[in-house]
Amino acid sequence: RFQRRNRPCRYDIDQFMPSFMSIFESLVPSDEEISKQKQLLTALSRLINKEWPNAKLYLYGSCANSFGFSNSDIDLCLSIDDKEMSKVDIILKLADILHAGNLQNIQALTRARVPIVKLKDPNTGLSCDICVNNLLAVVNTKLLRDYSQIDKRLRQLAFIVKHWAKSRCVNETYRGTLSSYAYVIMCIHLLQLRGILPCLQEMDPTYYVTVDNNTCAYFDQVDKLNSYGAQNKDTVSKLLWTFFHYWAYQHDYTKDAISIRTGRIISKHMKDWTRRVGNDRHLICIEDPFETSHDLGRVVDKRSIWTLREEFERAANILQYDPNPSVTLFEPY
Template sequence: MSHSNQSRRLQIRTHTGWMECRHDIGTFASGLLSIYESLKPSEEHLSKQSQLIDSLTKSVSKEWPNAQLHLYGSCANSFGTSHSDVDVCLEIKIGTGSEVELLLRLAEILRGDNFDSVEAITSARVPIVRMLDAGSGFSCDICINNLFAVANTKLLKDYAQIDGRLLQLASIVKHWAKLRGVNETYRGTLSSYAHHGFAPFGTVHAYDMDDCIWMAHHHHSVMAMEPTYTMVVDDTECAYFDEVHQLRDFGAENKETIAELLWAFFHYWAFQHDYRKDVISIRMGKIISKKEKNWMTRIGNDRHLICIEDPFETGHDLGRVVDRQTIRIIREEFERAAAVLQHDDDPCMTLFEPYHYEK
């Protein structure tokens, strides 16, 4: 297939043949970028977030001077918005007490320092202290030693610096997923982290074009190159090449606009991905087989219907919560989005129309 400049026509191979991208797809790039810009947190938001962490650090260090606080998740990985809550990990040696005892003590300390609505939620899968910071209005969840999340946050933040389109694509996909109701793990759909992890792969495999492999190479490079960052968590080594200043403009030969990349993303997940056989491997920057992972059948609560391998906890499927009902909903949403981007007169409006659940 020709890769030549503006005149080229983008195509994907579907289950029924080739599909050609609409000729005017590029005209929607500015609208999509406007949406992306509107999602970015303000400088004031980031400043208040920093002040909150300073306040928490003062409270914690009085009791545990050697403990460390780490921001993690959307508020720290560059994919956050002005609506993102603050997630904090307290890294601490637990010693002779239990994690629950430590959380209860943390809640006492924060109440004593006049934080609002402090609550220790010890029965959650990841036990937390939840609180409200009246000064900023932020809701904040604090967990103990969830260091895989800290490592994953750094990984995503580093990826985001390699090519600005990766951040744009993943942020827009996450925004779409929230509005369409497929970004809620408690409903059996996908987490924000899962969306960040698999967003690039729609573009990697959608086009039969060499220069579109840039996103795969981003992942493959930082995970497969000689590690410059290592954190050991529960005997698992989280290691990758994090000197991302050396990888900037890595995908410069690829000229796809955000509109073309988004078109490729939705068409890949609607028409190309083999849900029966394939696993998205962020670690390897490619698709691997369910058979290779032994993810062919349900194991416990892990259903393995849409498989995304965690880059560090490689036995962890980020799509494990998806069930037979929600996989149908997710695939229908991919197909709807693909149709909107291919045919709608105003896809930037229609694509993000909120889905309302029937009561």
């Protein structure tokens, strides 16, 4: 049903830059919102440290990786070294601490795949989820933020792709489509192939951490790389076209996996991702940069892969032919 094809980009793609940029601007959180997030982090840290002096609370996910929209929920991770308590016990005790601290709508979700406490802060109006000892997420948050500092086109492209995915309902992992985290990785990968971003994990490392026996190391002095992509003059409109073209018409779903760890396309065969194992079907393969056995596409099933590919094709065709792509692309599903 899906054909691979190479077609040249429409000649007038850049005329849509102002409209795509104004969509981007409209989604960026304000400075006021960012300072409210910091305020909440400080208040919660103070409350938690009274009970657990050695625990540390980290922001992760979209409010810390620079790919967050305005009004998004806040993801927090509590790092605590307590051999006596299980994760569930920690979650329950955390919920008690928060109750005493005058926070609202507190729910301890102890049976979720990743157990969390949900809450709402009446002072800032912000809602947040707190997980426990998920430090790999804190580290991959830093990797994404570091990539976004190198070339501003990454953040712009990823915002527009995430906005498209949310408008078209293909950003719902519980229904077999991809996480925001996966879409950002897809954008980084494309910019690596275009020579706009380097591969930080292939450079001499300046940052090292060991998390659950996993060594994470990469070059993180990104202020030294801020002219890295300058020789490539592609606009964000052009990159958007390239992104959807790649996923609609060029990616080889049977043989290829994308990997920002190597900055290359790698073979599914080498990863042993060619057949279904348990619930992991590997129908679209996106390697996690640190947990390399983890395929971010594993949530995709034999029905949702068609939904996704049809949406990639729709987007590619709109960017190629539609007179108003910056409107049509985001029409609600």
